Structures are given as structure tokens and as C-alpha cells.
Amino acid sequence: MFMCKCLKAFHIQLMPIYEFLSTAVCRSPLGMSGGQILDEDISASSQWSDSTAAKYGRLDFEEGDGAWCPEIPGEPENMKEFLQIDLRSLHFITLVGTQGRHAGGIGNEFAQTYKIKYSRDGSRWISWRNRQGKQVIEGNRNAYDIVLKDLEPPIIARFVRFMPVIDHSMNVCMRVELYGCEWLDGLVSYNAPLGQQMTFYGQLIYLNDSVYDGAMIHSMTEGLGQLTDGMCGLDDFILSHVYNVWPGYDYVGWTNESFPSGYVEIMFEFDRTRNFTTMKVHCNNMFSRRVKTFQKVVCYFRSESDWEPTPISFSPVMDDVNPSARFVTVSLHNHMASAIKCQYYFSDMWMMFSEITFQSDTAMYNTTLAPPKTGPPTRDNPIHKVDDSNTRILIGCLVAIIFILVAIIVIILWRQVWQKMLEKVSRRMLDDELTASLSIQSETFTYNNNNPSSAPSEQESNSTYERIFPLGPDYQEPSRLVRKLPEFSQTSEDTASKSPQTSPQDGAPHYAEADIVNLQGVTGGNTYAVPALTMDLLSGKDIAVEEFPRKLLTFKEKLGEGQFGEVHLCEAEDMEDYMDEDFSFDVSDNQTVLVAVKMLRADANKNARNDFLKEIKIMSRLKDPNIIRLLAVCMSSDPLCMITEYMENGDLNQFLSRHEPEGMISSAIYIYSNLQHMATQIASGMKYLSSLNFVHRDLATRNCLVGKNYTIKIADFGMSRNLYSGDYYRIQGRAVLPIRWMSWESILLGKFTTASDVWAFGVTLWETLTFCKEQPYSQLSDEQVIENTGEFFRDQRRQIYLPQPPLCPDAIYKLMLSCWHRNAKERPSFQEIHRILLEGLRG
Template sequence: MHMFGMGHLWDIHFLLLTLLYLLGTVTSQVNPGVCRYPLGMSGGQIQDEDISASSQWSESTAARYGRLDFEEGDGAWCPEITVEPDNLKEFLQIDLRSLHFITLVGTQGRHAGGIGNEFAKMYKIKYSRDGSRWISWRNRQGKQVIEGNRNAYDIVLKDLEPPIIAHFVRFMPVTDQSMNVCMRVELYGCEWLDGLVSYNAPAGEQMTLPAFPVYLNDSVYDGAVIHSMTEGLGQLTDGVCGLDDFTLNHVYNVWPGYDYVGWNNESFPSGYVEIMFEFDRTRNFTTMKVHCNNMFSWRVKTFHQVVCYFRSESDWETTPLSFSPGVDEKNPSARFITVNLANHMASAIKCQFYFADAWMLFSEITFQSDTAMYNTTLAPPSTGPPTEKNPTHKIDDSNTRILIGCLVAIIFILVAIIVIILWRQVWQKMLEKASRRMLDDELTASLSIQSETFIYNHNQSSEQESNSTYERIFPLGPDYQEPSSLISKIVPDFAQSLEETASTSTAASKSTTTTVVQDGVPHYAEADIVSLQGVTGSNTYAIPAVTMDLLSGKDVAVEEFPRKLLTFKEKLGEGQFGEVHLCEAEGMQEFMNNEFLFDISKDQPVLVAVKMLRSDANKNARNDFLKEIKIMSRLKDPNIIRLLAVCIYSDPLCMITEYMENGDLNQFLSRHEPEGQLALLSNAPTISFNNLCYMATQIASGMKYLSSLNFVHRDLATRNCLVGKKYTIKIADFGMSRNLYSGDYYRIQGRAVLPIRWMSWESILLGKFTTASDVWAFAVTLWEILNFCKEQPYSQLTDEQVIENTGEFFRDQKRQIYLPQPVLCPDSIYKIMLSCWRRNTKERPSFQEIYRALLEIQP
């Protein structure tokens, strides 16, 4: 099966479904995990006349331009006025022309090639099945507001839990402040073949068990609910079947029995529950399937008889259909019971379900019906049993011949199409090796700028792009985001930022809003972001401008240090604009305040790291250097390297920082072994597991401090952590400049370098560096620590394969490779690592949570 591309397999799948539907044998039961096809906003199947809006800013931002991933007109639909908080008057409406089962929605802002920057951070959805009664969508916890976009170019997909059945859908932007919003949208789902528009039933009841109550109400019913449920749909049509044991907690983190609607026979003296089903038109019904619970140990059983009445026009048929499935007292599993409806023609069905025990619980009811190809002439009355009416419909012979001829022609056409698709796949398979040879070039192009175009093709050559209208969106997390396929969809400064990265041989670039986005910081392009270019080419901390203003509001709180008291010991590294040296500083204690404690006498020199700016550095580099001094002077945390003094009264400009006597953590751990028999045999120095945890906790504490200031490190690794006495750890930022670690950085065409083995998928593919990406890097750093830095992360993969693996994290089809659990790593710590590597950035823990978790693990 893998020899065919998935897109074309779904083409074939859709063609076969179409054929079966035309033959009248397609099943109507909906699976929300499969029913996830784009309904035509982005593909163009939804016509312009079917898209409307409450208002529009201009003709070029009319409703028809609100199509996902389209840049026509001015790039999106935009309402006429600024959207105010709690103002739900503006909406974008889509007419699907028939009922559809909708499981997923996608939104996007107005980017317009970098000109636009309007998007909806939140929105609500309303829907209607008849165009007159509008229903507000709520999730399973009752929340209406859906989190939307955080920039103008990324696509954000949100699962609708529960799904909706609708003919019309409205997207209604919501804001917490006055702002301009624009939207592009798409709906995902499939056609609602049941045709059911509402069911009326008694309200579900509460069952009291010895341990806890079980609520069996229809909590997502979208009609009126008083003593009974009228004119709505809900859990009986959401496509989700209840558990065999209804007393267990549900997967949606809601109460036991959530997926069931249940009734007690004491509330129904007649002995049955009556449910009426209304349909969109007269249909020819073949079967009804009812999913019932059968936990007879709790006096819950399937119905023992059902009696159904049919309404074809305005009157109900007098003779009902009766069906008795039999009661199973051996198997407690929930099951579908299929009721043969014997080809009754009806637009409404009323069924009476008779109790077999104290309780009756249903979770799904679905119908199978054919389109009305029959006339309404009935045969003479049936001579069958009086409890079952079997009308026979006379079919016009001429129409039958035409129909059969059409179906035969359609079958031949479909078979020909399938043969052509399969033949294409054979040729594509033969060319696949040649296509894969282009992978390295594509990856290089995706990470470097060779012109004004920057393309990352996330489908790769092995996944051919499908032109099918029915390209399925697989189940996603709540915050799925699709990266832009072209740099023209990203703020133009991003390209400039990457060009600067390539030209300076660094992994830190001058950031724009697309490279550093902090929670709680403005997301608009006008919100400047300050990122300092380290003189050595290292990834110095990147912070938002608002934080920069707070930090630099005072004079630099460090003193000038005499250069003559510095003795250079070793060059640690160099970059385009400067160098880093390991030095001894004499008399440093006299220049320091009481915050610094040195465990050496005043006569002994202090080991320091000196960052030095070259005298030929340009003005921008000098300004960045001075800004870095201001920021470093404000960082005061026991686990962050401190700025001790500066030399800025003359060239070359220098900043003097702490340097720990045991060097960096990577080299320190690699010289040690874990406690055990192997260490005794090799006579190597050892480190206990407790001390490893202590060091990791210190790194988490330092990063907690940085993240509290909205700092983004961007190169957290053991090479950037320094070790002092008694396993003291301090986070630094100049490990990258050392030739010793050149193998840890991926070089793009011999120029720019990136620490890809520590980087999150969104940092590699989207250029997004946030606290969440630092959390990802922390987990890799923790993995290094528990492996005693004996192995490089993903050592079994080449750099190109590491980048390919990030694509698997993006696609999230369970093919991504995680770093394996180290031998010394307990399950509790590995769970922390895995949580840090979650695809969705919002699901990753904060450094505060990581710090607390590590404290609890320590003995």
C-alpha cells in the first residue's frame, strides 16, 4: 500500500465512495477521525456567491477574499469597522448548499505579501441548518471562544469538539481590545448523508451509583432542553460511540457516562422512550443503527422492542413497523443494533424504544437511506403481518434503463481514472530515487537565502503534493499551525534576518517579530524586538523591546577595569566582530561589590572570560555591544553568568564575565563516569545521580529567571553551562564560538551555523525562537547530562536526517524520532523530557513547572 502516494489513494477512495453513493449503498455512519476534508474555501469549490459578510472595509476586502491560503484582493475579508470587545455584529458567512458534518476549522490573517498585519486572535462560530435559527458552538466544557491567530501568515487549525452539522456557518471575530481584524477561513468535514436535521426526545436523567452519580444528559444538544429535547442535534449524532463501561472517565476529561443519553423506566409508565427524527426531505429508509449500552450488572440493557411510525407527507402512517432484537445477558459490551426499516418513504420517523431493564442508554443513532428515485404510487395492501408495513414502489421502466446506462458509463469512467492514477504511481515510484537526490538541495534552500525567495517544502519529494479536492486533514492537536510555504508569506525582515545570519557565520540573527515571539508581548510587526549580536558569533540572549526599556532605564551598574590587570591565558573563540579570551584578572575583588563572593584570597587572580570587540567593528556592532553590556549588567541570578566589569573607555571595548574553574559542563561530564562497577574498574572520577539532578535543577532555575524577563537564550546546551565548585552551574552563551564544538552546529553552504540537534521543530522550520523552544533545548540538555555527554544528540542521524525529522514533528503523523531514554534516566524524568518535546508549544511545560518537578524528584 505504501507504493502509492497518500493523496492519490484518497483520490481513489473518494471515487469509490462516490460510486457506492450513486449505487445507493453508502453507509451513513460518520467517523469524525476520517471526515476531515476541506470543503472548498481554499480549493474554490465553494462559489463566491456562497460567501457573504456583515460588512466589508472595501471592495478588495470583500467576503469572497476570505479564503484560506489565498492572497487575492487585499489578502482577506476585513469588516468595515474596528472590532470592539464583546461586539459580535461582524461575521463571515459560508453557505455550504447542503448539510455537512464539520469537524475542523482553519483560520488565517491578512498578510498580503508582508503589507498586511491584521488577524483575529479569537473568534466564535455560529451555525444554522435552516438559515433562520442560529446556534452558538460550544466545546465539551461549554466554552464558546476559540483561540485564533498570533500572526498574519500561519494557518491555525482547530478541532471542533463536538463537531457540528450545519448548512450555514459564521465566523465571528472576538477581541479583548479595540482592533482591526481580518480573516481567511476554511471548513473541514464531509457531507451529512443521514439528512437528519433534529431529534426530539425526553431529557436524559441522572443515575446514582454507590460511588458517584452518572449524568446521562445530552450535554451538547443544540436545541431547546426543558423537560424534553426539541429541534436539535447532539450526542446521538456526534459520531462518537460510548464506552463499554459507562462508569469510566471519558477520554474528553469529562464525567462518566458522558457519551450516553439515558433514561430510567420508572419515569415512563408506558414502558418506552419515544424519539422523533426529522429529516431534510423525503427519503427511502433502509436501516437504522442504534448504539446501546448493555452493562446488565448495573441493570442497563438494550431495548427489547422498537416500534417505528413513518410520516411521508403531513400524516403519520397508521400501521407501524415493529422490531425485537432480543436481549443479551451474557456479553456486557456496548453494541450497534441494526433495525431494518424496509424501504419506507418518510421525512420523519417516530420510534418507541421499550425498556428491557431499569435503564436504557444510547450513544449514537444513524440512518441509511437512498435518494428518492421512486414515485409515490403504492402497491395493493400487503398481506404480511399487521405489525409490519412493506410498501412497494413502482419504478418507471424507462427511467430505470436510463439510470442503469448512466451507472455503467460512470463505472467505466471511474475504472479508467483509477487505472491512470495507478499507472502514474508506478512511474512516480520509479523516479522516487532521483527525486530523493534533490532532498539535500531542498533542505539547503529551506535554511539559507540565495535570493529573495525562501522555500521550505514540508511535503518533501517522497510525499508528492496532491491536487485532490479531498486531501484529508488528519486529527490534530488543539493548536496546530502550518508554516508558510513561501517567504513572501512571512514578514520581509525575516529574509533579511536570515541573510545577516548567513553573512556573519552565526546562529543568532537580528530578530524580527517572526524570530522571537513572547507570550504577553505584542505580536504585531510594529512591536520591535531587540536581539543582540554577540561579538563572537554566539547566541546572546534575545529579548523584547519592552523588556529592553525596563532593563536599560538606569546607568550601567558595572565599573571600568584596568586592562593592564588582565592576563590572557587562552583564546576561547572568535567571530566576525570580536573574540572571547580566558583571562586571569588581578585585584578583581577590589572592583566588586558584596554580591560577588570569591573563594580565593585577594592576592590570587580570578579566572574570567573577556569578550572583546575588534577595533575595526562597524557602528552597529559597537551599539549592539554596549546594549549587551546594559542587559548583562541587570542579570542577577545565582545560575546565570554575571558581568563583573567592563573596559569601555578606550578600544578595544571589553566586557568581563565570570568563568568557572571547572570549565563547561560538556567537558566536565565527559571526564566523569556514573557511580558503579564500571567506574571502579576504570578508576575514573564519578558523579552521583543526585548531583546530576542537582545540576539540571540549577539550569532549570536559571532558565526560569531568564524566562521571567521574557529572555530567549536560543542556544541552551551543556557546552553553554559552566561548572564551579560543589557542582555549581551557571548558564553562559559563548560555547558556540569554540572550535571544540563546531560539530554541534549545522553549516549552511559553509556560512551560517545552527545548533539543529538542540533546536525545536518550529525554530528550524519557522525561525521561531521562544521560551517554548528554550524548553525543548533544555530537555535535550537534560538528555546530555544523563548520558554524561558521551554522545551527541541524534548521533545515529546525519544533519540532513535531523532536519527531516523536524518535518515529521510538523506533520505529526507519529513517525517522528525522539531521543531515547538514557540508561540512568528514571521514567519520571523521561516524561519531563517528552513533555518538553511536544509538538504544540502551548502544551510544553514552563521552566517554573520543570523546576518544581525536578525538585520533587531529587531525594
């Protein structure tokens, strides 16, 4: 990388701070390996044990067991595991180093890839991306080598998190170091208008701030970006230091046609009140292309809460001879301020900046907020005296502010106490009304333990709910009817005599909870919900799969576990010899295949064993190209096992997270066609299940496995995996539910039907088209998701829908919205969904 022309070595020696922080000179280790960073400033989300705690995550150190190791490995775009470093002050970080756990040859754990998040205040966390938009950083290939990676762009932060990304094949441990220098500017954000586009002889020049880490909607707010990345633009703004980027990349630019006032206003926020001496603005001056430095700058200062009425003004000498880019130095006359607002006036058609820096010293009365300085006063470390006459005024203001704050706190506490009293009264009224309502319902429908009758009609049940929600959506947990979950509403004995009800709307039977037999899965989740009529047909003792020798299974990894059993990833030998004639593996002879083995614990109770046998019978009947097949069983002795397919590329959630496109706009059509191909296969598998009157109840990308050539097969053991524990909402003493994928009637009424599977398919389609970058409704808490289902029930147009993904055509988003229709009968069937997706794929 070239250094800016204006950077001179003698400047670094003479100035109190750097004129400009260059990534070429700001590369010193910040103290993980040297010990300057204390143990208490290193924390982590979890650890294997005390000997692999965060404080052992120091580069090139072997204390403890040799590294930091998280208890549960991270997962792409949904990572919860991290190693966090608090640098105590803002730093300009240009380089990171990582290392695995070697421990003298005992350890062999390392992170092959990782991501970085950073924060300047400890509350707002920002995901680092390189200049091409990629988040994932290539890490280590063994446990002992140190791998250094330049951060391009560099980051300005106090807190930094290393977040390992791994697949299902290995654990990770990390030792890390940060490299850079202290951020003496103290700048924490700048707010500016969005950069614009220039057309130059038919070529588009993009003058946007592409690495800005704040909000970018109508303007740039609360972030830092290219104006503070330590890189000065070249004389020719079309060229760049960085390869494989667009013309104009180094500069943020604006045209005077967009600013009737004749100036661009930028506001700079700092970490504390400072004494400012100069501001340096690196400008382009290619006057032959109508680009010049600013004609005049007017700067306002905010020392406490108010802006000073009198600004300073500065006009640089215009240069129409030398087209070189240059720093323009503006004297700020030792103004005390925590924020500066500058208005840069145009002198020609275009104005372009690539770097803005400030020279300042921390104000004396704010030194308690800054890291302590040592040594005698020097030119680089001056002591500022404060007039004693101002001290009394300052103390008086502080006392007044304290009294005001105390008064505000008292008012807030009083309002909270009063609100809680009102809530208690409201809930008591609600409970009384609910009790009366349920009593009326039990008399009307004779729905009791002695004489169970059919469930109320939709119209009748709605009248009850209209009385349950009169107080609005501000409730903190589900009401009693919301807690009436399908897993606990009726036993299989209660429902054995029920017959399915059909819906003429789509030709596929819809099963209310009273019509479904629930089987407790091996890992604590429920398997496919099966109609009672179908269970009668499966009541025989025959199992249509072969017994498989346990000795031919080789354990690879535990995929998940639950109350009654575990799921293991295994390699199976000679599996093709035990398969049905209509099924074959795409492997050569004598080659092992990956399989998932569901294992029932030997101490499981009788009911769990019976459910396990029923699950085998159900799975043995499922034969579809897009449904995971039951291959064989081990029933001759405990523990009982069922062996199912497992696809070599893992589940769809991990697969898409690892294959998020980076700078592939030109191939968007190709990418979308692959995604639509995957979605079509999921719809095909669900069409098959619905034809058998089976309800999946946990359709999501985590339950879809990926094989060769983007082959998709639907499975059912995502709930058992610790990786996805955050996708499930636990109601105390009751079920664990994937509420972000569930229809409103499933959450509120406990109804799981083919139509509720259609709802979940819409969410799964949304996940697929967003490359699983975030959870559905990631901006909502679990409680807010449940509240949103109440809005769907009330249907007052206040419900929140998932937004349209960037790669999603309007027709497909319309299909998603139809899957989330309030009226279950108006949702499309899986036959219709499959047809629509297939036609789009062919088109």
C-alpha cells in the first residue's frame, strides 16, 4: 500500500500526535502477548473449563491448557461464542493475529475461520467487513502457527470480539493479538450526507463511503468510515490504492447541484470535551474535471449541551495550477468542544474528501475519563490550567444537574410502581373474565375429562379470544389459553378414536390438535405429527427395514441429545447391502457413507420405547426423494437405534451461511436459480408429507439437509442440536417451540395442520433467500414475537411481516405473504406452492 504524499517522517517526530494514522506505521501489538492487556479486560461467552478461560487466549502463550476454548462452538450468522478484549480506550486497529491450542503437542484445536465484531461504547456492536463486503476471515490451518491478517479497512474501537466459525467436524480454541495504536483523535462518529455518483465520459464514478459502519439511509449517522480509515486518495480520484474496487473508491464526494445552500455539513462527535488546535482535510483538486478543494469552511463548537453562537471561518488559498490532492489545515484556535459541526462550501462543481483528522488535547476537567498520563509535562503532554473563577460556576451547574437527575429518577420509579399496580388490577380482571369464559365454553361444548367432545368451531372459538385480548398487546407472557400447547392438550389415548377432518379448500386434510397423535422424539422434540387413522394402520408389529450390524458403524460426532436419547453422526460400512431395492447410494463399492443414528437410551421408560418403535414404523413408510430415508435399525439389543440418511454438506442453514455471495451481483440470476431449486425441493418433500396427512411442525432450514448438486432432503432433528437452541422458545414446565416459524394459530390455539406447515414453509423460503444471515424477526424478542401473533389474530393491520429479501422477486415474496395469510383456508396448498416454484424455475 502506498502512503499518502503528505505524510512526512519529521511530522511524526515533531507533532504531539500523528497528522494522519497510516496502516503502514500503526502496527504495534496492543498487549495480549506482552501482558499490557490485563486478565480482567479479557472475557468470553463461555469456556471448556477454568484452564481454558478467556485469560489464556493470549497469542504465543501456553499458560493453562494452552488457549481459550468455548464450551459450544459458534455458528455462521448466529454466533454466540466470542473472546472479547477491552482496550480501555479507543484504538486504531490495523492487524489481527490468531493461533490455535497446541499445548506442547497435546492440543490440536484451532479456528479455520472467524469473524470480528467491535464496539466503541460497549453497547452498539458492528460486524467487520473487508472492502469487498466479506465478513469471514481465514484463520489457522494448524494449532501452532501464528496467522496475521490485515484489517482492510482498519477499525476504530475500544472493544473487540473474535467469533470463531466452525463446521460440525471439529472444536475450536483460539489465542489472539491485536495490532495498531491509540486513537488520539478521539473521534467516535461523523454524520454526513451520503456520497454521490459522477458520470465521467460514460463511466460511473462511485463516491460513496463504502466502509461506513453507522446507519446509511438518507444520510450517514453514528459511524466512522473512509474519512478515518488512514488511507489518502490518489491525485486521480478515478484510481485507487485498493485492487478490485470501483472507480472513485478512495473518496467521498458531493456535487453542488444537490446542495442549494452551497455547502456540505459534517458533524463530528468526540469521546470527551477536547481542546482543538487544528483540523486537516485531505481533498482532491483535479480542477480540470471540475473538482476543487473547499472554498470556505465554517465550524461551530458544542462544549456541553449547546452550540456556541459564534463559529470560526477559514478560507484556503485556491490552487488552479497544481492538480495534486492535498491536506488543507484549518486552525481551530484552541476551542473547547465535544462536538464540531463544519460547513464546507463548494468552489466548483464537485468536492471530494478522503481523510479528515483532528489535533487536540483532552480538556483538564475531563481527565478523569481518560487513561492516566505519566511523566512530567512536555510539549507533547501539556497541562491545561482552568480559571478558578469558572470552577465555582462549574460546580454549581453539576450540583443542579444532580438534583434534576434525582428528581427524574424519583418520578420514573413512582410511575413504574403505579403502572405495576394497574397491571395487577388488569390481570386480576382478565383472569376473572378468562375463568368465566372457560367455564362457559366447557358447559357449551362439554369438553372435559369425563366426556371429551369435538372442539368448538372457528367462529365459536373466536368469540372467546375476542374477550381475552381487550387490553391490547402489552402482555409479557402467553395467557392461559396460549399456554394450552398441543403437546400437553391431549394424550394419544384421548385421540385414538378420532377421525381426520378434511378441508375442501386445498384438498389436503387439516388436522386440529385433537386429531393428531403426538410421538415424543428421541431427542426431546416431536416427530412428524400423525393422524390417528394413520396410526391405526401402523399398529402392526412389522418393520419394513433391515437389522444392521452395530460393528459396521463408526462414531464421528454427536449431533444432538435430548431427554430420551441422542443423535450421532456415523460412518457406515456396506450399507448398500442392507437397503431396499428402490434406493441406492451414490458411492462406489467398499466406500463408507455418512449416516445419522438416533439412539434411545437404555434407561428410557416404556412410553419412550413405544414411541421409538412407532417412529420407526412411520419413518419406514416415508419414501420420497426429498425426505430423509430410514435406512436400517439396530433392534437386537439395547440401545435401540434407527439409522437415517445424512447429507455430506450438512444442514441448509449452515450451508447457506457458509456460501453467502460476496460481490456476485453479476451472477445474481444464477444464485437465485440455485436457491429456487432448493426451495422447490423442500416444497416437493412437503407435498409428499401432506399427501400422507403428515404434519411436520418444525420445518426450517436447520431441518433440511444438503447433498450433492444442491439436493435437499427434509429431516426432523434440528431441535436436538445445541447450535439451534436459540431458535426455540421454552415455556417453563412445558414445551420447547420454534415460535419464529410457527403460525399464529399454532402458538395461540395449539393447532398444527398442513396449513401451519405452509406458514413455516414461507419462513423457510425467507431464510433461504436471505442466506440465513439472521433469525426470522431478529429485531423482535421472543415475547414480542408472541405479541405479534396476537396482532395476526386481531387482524387490525398492525401485524409485522418478514421483509422482502434483496434477491427475492416480487412474485416469490407474494407467495410468502400468501403462506402467512391469517385465514388458514386461504393459504396455498403444497401442491400449489410446488407448482408455482417449478414454473418459475422452468421460466
